[in-house]
Amino acid sequence: MKEELLKAHCNGRLMLFVGAGVSANLGLPDWNTLIGRIAEELDYDPKIFATYGTPLALAEFYKKRMGGLGSLRSWMDREWHNTNTDITKSDIHRLIAQGNFPKIYTTNYDRWLESAHDAFGVKYDKIKSVADLVKLTEGRRQIIKLHGDFDLEESIVLDETSYFKRLNFDTPLDIKLRADVLGSSVLFIGYSLNDINIRLLFYRLTEMWGSSNFATARPKSYVFTSRPNPVAEEVLRHWGIEMIVSEEHDPGKALTDFLQQLTA
Structure with missing residues (x-):
């Protein structure tokens, strides 16, 4: 485990990005x-x-x-949101809820992150639109639904038009993201490195730092994967993002083991 990553988590300066791979462990439709x-x-x-x-x-x-x-x-x-799903049985969601992540950004629509926090007694504020930004509680964890939420249909990024609008990165949530990323390390979990959506997000975050006056002070960012990819590793390294590769072949177990080490 990277010492700087552990330190960022311990100090509450590690922002988590959660992708579809995390929800896939619950058997959700693809x-x-x-x-x-x-x-x-x-x-x-x-x-x-x-x-x-x-x-x-x-x-x-x-x-x-x-x-x-x-x-x-x-x-x-x-x-x-299958009613037969018991979120308390998901070690991944438990470890996320119990981790020291002040802000969790997710591109997932589902509510399982929120359900896990409810189940394990961790208070949070959910942010799905600009209206939620004025109702935040100081010191409480934030869960930011970057691609929308089932509770607000118009926020869901599913079709080409909504996705192209999302790519502009000029909404109030994007302004918040730019502010948040300047002060924290970022850890990405549950994302495919071949997904152009997340690669664009990696690039945008790099651009955010590059256009600031504090680029040399940028905290390290990380992406966890269970599959080695030397091409992605080289490209991401130039973007200031370090790949953490597990030797465990099962993606679910790999992520569980990683989160256990990080949050221990």
């Missing part, structure tokens, strides 16, 4: 399942429909045809 559902609602063969465009484009098509997310949002809410 993009293929979602696109299959969209196809069914629009009376298309799922296999053929999937060839018509990217998931973002297909979700855009659905919204145009249906006039919004409508019944799809309700289906997603049900499928992503």
Whole structure:
């Protein structure tokens, strides 16, 4: 375990970014399942429909045809929040909730992070829109839903239009992100290094630092992965982000073991 990473966590200066890989450990539906559902609602063969465009484009098509997310949002809410799921059995979520992370940013729509905090008695403020920024409690953990939340349909980043708007990085939540990242180390978990979305986020964070007057004082940032990738490692190193690679092949166990070492 990196000494600087441990120190940042111990001192409460480590900001956590949580991706879809964390929710995947709960058995949540993936993009293929979602696109299959969209196809069914629009009376298309799922296999053929999937060839018509990217998931973002297909979700855009659905919204145009249906006039919004409508019944799809309700289906997603049900499928992503299976009542049989016992969040207290997820060591990953327990370790996140009990860790010393003053701010947790997530690109996940689901509420399992919040449920874990509730289950383990950790108080937090959830931020899903600018309206929530004026209701924060001093000293309380913040969970920032960067790609939206099921509680606020218009905040969900699912289709091309909402995603392209998200790429502008000029919303009040982005301004908050820029301020937060200047004072903390950042740890990314649950992300695929091949995902262009997260790579763009890596790049944007680097740009935020580069345009500041304190670039030389930038705290280290880290991304945890269970799969070695020398290409990504070299590129990210130049962006000021250090890869932490586990020797454990099972992604869920790898992340659990890592978080246990970090939060011990």
